[in-house]
Amino acid sequence: MFRSLGRWLSALGRPRTLAFGRTACLGSWVFKRRYGCARDLVNQQKARVDLLLRWLDGEKRPRADKVAGHLRRKDIFDLIRQQELLPWLKTDGEPSFLLMDSFSELTDQEFRHREEGWSFCCHYSDLEHTPEFEREFECLGLLPVESLVERYSGFLDWFEREHPGAAVFFMHFPTVLDSRE
Numbered sequence: 001m002f003r004s005l006g007r008w009l010s011a012l013g014r015p016r017t018l019a020f021g022r023t024a025c026l027g028s029w030v031f032k033r034r035y036g037c038a039r040d041l042v043n044q045q046k047a048r049v050d051l052l053l054r055w056l057d058g059e060k061r062p063r064a065d066k067v068a069g070h071l072r073r074k075d076i077f078d079l080i081r082q083q084e085l086l087p088w089l090k091t092d093g094e095p096s097f098l099l100m101d102s103f104s105e106l107t108d109q110e111f112r113h114r115e116e117g118w119s120f121c122c123h124y125s126d127l128e129h130t131p132e133f134e135r136e137f138e139c140l141g142l143l144p145v146e147s148l149v150e151r152y153s154g155f156l157d158w159f160e161r162e163h164p165g166a167a168v169f170f171m172h173f174p175t176v177l178d179s180r181e
Contacts, residue, residue, distance in 0.1 A: 018093045019099060022104070026103070027171055028045075045079050053158065060117060060118035083121065102172050110139075
């Protein structure tokens with residue numbers, strides 16, 4: 001699998017050096033293994049496609065500072081900050097391609113701030129579910145399976161409009177740990 005992906009990425013052969021990512025660890029590893037420091041990967045790891053589309057449409061983005069005190073895993077803070085800042089929108093240059101995987105849609109849950117209305121995504125276990133957290137945030141769960149096709153289509157349509165001609169490489173994570181049909 002990795003050799004085939006590497007050949008596809010090599011076949012792009014464009015002079016541009018920028019790539020966008022929406023990958024978890026596996027995609028980042030594949031990218032670094034293939035390109036090392038030769039290309040820049042601007043990654044938004046936990047930007048689940050449904051939320052990403054809402055943010056791009058003007059919905060309030062998360063406030064990482066309000067989430068920080070509730071994180072069980074402090075290394076997740078930067079991933080929440082990515083959702084707040086949306087680094088793709090602040091990057092100069094056009095991406096040669098998008099490297100994307102299905103991990104976020106399969107595993108990241110949406111949490112909505114009860115008073116301010118903005119949402120963020122992460123694993124349920126990334127958070128300390130204290131009474132304070134429960135008062136401040138509502139868990140809306142995983143992206144419903146029945147809306148996956150519509151959300152992926154909407155996201156890919158947006159990407160094509162914004163970055164015409166950029167290739168998309170999609171890595172589908174095994175669903176063995178997902179009990180949903």
